[in-house]
Amino acid sequence: MAHLLVIEDEAALARNIARYFEQQGHVVEVAHDGETGLAAARRLLPEVAIVDYQLPGMDGLDVIRALRDIDAQMRPIMVSGHASVAVAVDAMKAGSFDLLTKPVPLASLQAVVDRALLESGHRKALAYYQRREADAAGLDQLVGESMALQTLRARVRTIADIEPGDGTAAPPILVSGETGSGKKMVARACHFASPRAAAPFVDVNCAALSADQMDAELFGGEKGAFPDAQERKVGLIEAADGGTLFLDEVGELGPALQAKLLGVLETGKVRRLGSVTDRHVNVRIVAATRLDLDARVAQGLFRGDLLHRLRVLQIDIPPLRERGDDVWRLAQHFATLFAQHYRKPVPTLDASAEASLHQHGWPGNVRELRNLIERTVLLNQGAVITSSDLLLTVIPQPLFTEDIPERPALARLEAVERDHLERALEQTGWNVTRAARRLDISRDTLRYRMDKHSLVRPPEFARQATADDGRGPAPGTRGTH
Numbered sequence: 001m002a003h004l005l006v007i008e009d010e011a012a013l014a015r016n017i018a019r020y021f022e023q024q025g026h027v028v029e030v031a032h033d034g035e036t037g038l039a040a041a042r043r044l045l046p047e048v049a050i051v052d053y054q055l056p057g058m059d060g061l062d063v064i065r066a067l068r069d070i071d072a073q074m075r076p077i078m079v080s081g082h083a084s085v086a087v088a089v090d091a092m093k094a095g096s097f098d099l100l101t102k103p104v105p106l107a108s109l110q111a112v113v114d115r116a117l118l119e120s121g122h123r124k125a126l127a128y129y130q131r132r133e134a135d136a137a138g139l140d141q142l143v144g145e146s147m148a149l150q151t152l153r154a155r156v157r158t159i160a161d162i163e164p165g166d167g168t169a170a171p172p173i174l175v176s177g178e179t180g181s182g183k184k185m186v187a188r189a190c191h192f193a194s195p196r197a198a199a200p201f202v203d204v205n206c207a208a209l210s211a212d213q214m215d216a217e218l219f220g221g222e223k224g225a226f227p228d229a230q231e232r233k234v235g236l237i238e239a240a241d242g243g244t245l246f247l248d249e250v251g252e253l254g255p256a257l258q259a260k261l262l263g264v265l266e267t268g269k270v271r272r273l274g275s276v277t278d279r280h281v282n283v284r285i286v287a288a289t290r291l292d293l294d295a296r297v298a299q300g301l302f303r304g305d306l307l308h309r310l311r312v313l314q315i316d317i318p319p320l321r322e323r324g325d326d327v328w329r330l331a332q333h334f335a336t337l338f339a340q341h342y343r344k345p346v347p348t349l350d351a352s353a354e355a356s357l358h359q360h361g362w363p364g365n366v367r368e369l370r371n372l373i374e375r376t377v378l379l380n381q382g383a384v385i386t387s388s389d390l391l392l393t394v395i396p397q398p399l400f401t402e403d404i405p406e407r408p409a410l411a412r413l414e415a416v417e418r419d420h421l422e423r424a425l426e427q428t429g430w431n432v433t434r435a436a437r438r439l440d441i442s443r444d445t446l447r448y449r450m451d452k453h454s455l456v457r458p459p460e461f462a463r464q465a466t467a468d469d470g471r472g473p474a475p476g477t478r479g480t481h
Contacts, residue, residue, distance in 0.1 A: 001242055001282070002117050003046040004028045007037035007063060008079070009055055017050060020106045021113070034058030034066075041070050043277060048116045050109070051096075053080035053087065061094045068095040072231055075116035079104055139189050142182075143333045144326030145440065147416050148318040156186060159313050160193035169268055170194070170284040174293075174310045177317030180367030183288035184248060186317055190286055191244040199243030202236050207252035214257060221273035237270045240283045250287035250310065251296055255303075261285075262306045285310070320362040320369060324417055325441055325449070327357045330366060334373035335385065347380055352387035354445060360392055418453040421446070430457045
């Protein structure tokens with residue numbers, strides 16, 4: 001959606017142009033003389049202005065010069081019934097983006113308007129963010145088959161589809177999770193699985209800049225509104241119009257910016273620094289935090305009303321340590337990804353590497369695993385990655401000690417996993433090979449999980465299962481293997 005201004009003294013023609021572009025989803029305002037048009041331009045701040053050459057009072061060339069003074073990023077398009085080389089030269093000198101001769105086919109006018117929008121600073125910003133994010137998003141990037149991950153994917157899919165039918169902004173989403181758990185990936189998935197997928201996904205780290213810098217980044221500003229503001233700057237909230245704005249580490253925002261963000265959520269309007277004009281925006285805000293925002297509200301560090309507005313919809317990302325075999329799946333996924341990136345043969349992870357991955361505590365979550373596998377792929381010279389190749393310091397989790405009680409959510413997850421494994425084993429007569437195939441995991445992984453959950457083959461299945469597996473005695477009955 002763009003803002004267009006039509007300055008044309010022929011009322012019927014102006015009405016036809018406005019109706020045509022409104023049907024394309026743009027906001028169009030019409031003026032029938034130069035003075036009225038310039039007043040509308042100051043109020044609307046359009047990306048493109050369609051200006052007649054011959055206007056009552058102020059002529060079209062003077063109007064275009066004045067429009068460029070109002071906003072150097074604006075693209076004026078001149079329309080004339082008496083075009084000549086001299087008129088074309090004068091129009092270009094005045095700052096016209098293009099010159100069209102009446103009668104102008106609306107399709108031809110649209111082609112010029114589209115080109116003007118693409119070349120405008122506003123559309124350049126949108127295109128930049130779209131290109132940057134389009135290559136790494138979507139539900140397929142949430143790798144894993146654990147119960148926790150399947151629940152997460154289902155919630156993302158449900159929330160992403162929520163979109164008002166009146167063209168207003170979709171409800172905000174609050175994404176919470178530990179450092180490195182994949183909050184930005186989930187935010188991207190919410191965007192690219194939604195009806196907003198073709199619109200921009202703009203992200204900003206709220207902890208990366210000072211309060212004044214963040215204000216200018218989010219809200220933009222008029223020329224001279226802040227130091228070094230040599231021209232009008234479009235803020236990131238406006239740049240995300242029609243799409244999604246991802247605010248990472250939203251808990252780091254200061255009080256003033258919290259108040260301004262609350263205003264955007266409640267009114268759907270944004271005002272650039274130094275401006276007196278509010279602009280409507282249709283932006284879905286996805287906020288993420290590693291902090292306990294309820295605690296920060298209690299401490300007076302975060303606005304309670306803003307938290308309520310952000311938490312209309314909430315997604316909690318499970319830490320990697322609670323995702324079971326997803327650790328191995330992600331490791332193999334990253335091994336393939338980095339091997340292809342660095343043009344190396346794709347390695348496989350053996351049972352010792354898998355066991356080491358399962359025993360590690362993963363305080364840095366998915367980010368830690370990703371970095372580990374990238375380093376391993378770069379340094380590994382063979383086709384197989386072993387435990388020693390990982391150079392991983394095992395940090396077991398104290399989840400089941402006397403001092404630290406087991407968390408209820410994790411206990412439920414472990415119980416679900418045990419039941420799932422036991423059901424698959426029973427359905428296959430406790431044949432580890434067939435059960436692993438049914439579960440889509442390796443045989444060694446299944447044996448590891450059976451040992452973890454103390455799943456022992458019943459005696460009546462031990463002999464047949466051992467023969468079928470060809471791997472020696474069953475877990476719980478074997479000596480040294």
